[in-house]
């Protein structure tokens with residue numbers, strides 16, 4: 193199988209990857225240092241997710257994240273990953289109120305946040321209109337369906353969506369509609385594996401799953417979750433590192449060495465006095 197050449201700035205690459213059944217890997221990043229690490233890997237897409245409200249800012253949910261928060265973090269991620277394909281989440285209330293505000297906010301993420309594309313949650317009639325308005329501005333849009341975290345008040349918690357046949361039909365219909373509206377990619381979150389497979393086989397655009405099983409065209413996780421750097425452990429997360437505990441151990445070693453005078457050692461000192 194020939195690997196699709198990925199210059200990481202052309203959205204056509206992702207459609208080709210779907211066509212060649214080459215898995216697409218997406219990961220979140222929220223600042224300069226994280227973006228530098230992620231861009232040093234084979235990860236194809238960096239997502240500046242509104243999950244930053246929870247994992248970086250300590251909010252209870254993603255609803256309080258502002259456009260200014262997103263722009264601030266996007267521009268830091270861009271500085272750390274100058275050549276990567278970066279997608280920014282449109283935060284709650286930034287694409288719900290009017291077409292004019294939707295267009296203005298998407299434009300600000302592109303111009304001030306310096307990202308390549310924006311992502312917005314939902315597939316209702318007004319969300320479809322929002323996707324069309326942004327695509328009309330030559331901005332690539334990634335759609336996001338299923339367990340959309342900005343709908344937590346409506347869902348009454350982070351509950352797997354599309355368990356009932358009527359919900360499955362509705363999600364399949366919405367997936368077709370976001371693709372028809374011009375979305376170039378679709379994130380599927382928190383749905384049964386069979387539905388993730390059906391949607392992926394039905395739509396022409398690449399699907400990226402998080403808690404959507406094995407058959408989506410790619411996978412996305414939250415940086416902190418895969419590194420063991422958050423407390424959240426939903427079923428779909430696999431931990432590849434144990435950062436929380438590693439950090440606590442390292443910081444405790446530092447604190448002990450300060451308290452017992454082991455740090456700083458002579459090699460950490462400018463022009464150390466001769467030891468007596």
Ligand SMILES: Nc1nc(=O)c2c([nH]1)NC[C@@H]1CN(c3ccc(C(=O)N[C@@H](CCC(=O)O)C(=O)O)cc3)CN21
Pocket residue numbers: 243246247254339341350351352382414416417422424425426427428
């Ligand atoms: N750190 C982090 N990771 C995420 O993936 C994430 C965020 N934050 N914040 C925004 C949303 C919230 N997300 C969540 C949060 C909790 C569950 C959860 O507890 N799920 C249950 C499923 C319950 C059911 O069966 O309906 C689980 O046990 O996995 C899922 C997604 C996904 N997003």
Ligand SMILES: CC(C)C(=O)C(=O)O
Pocket residue numbers: 220239240241242243244281379381402412413414
């Ligand atoms: C989990 C992904 C899909 C997301 O939307 C986020 O990080 O905000």
Ligand SMILES: [Mg+2]
Pocket residue numbers: 241242243281341
């Ligand atoms: Mg998000």
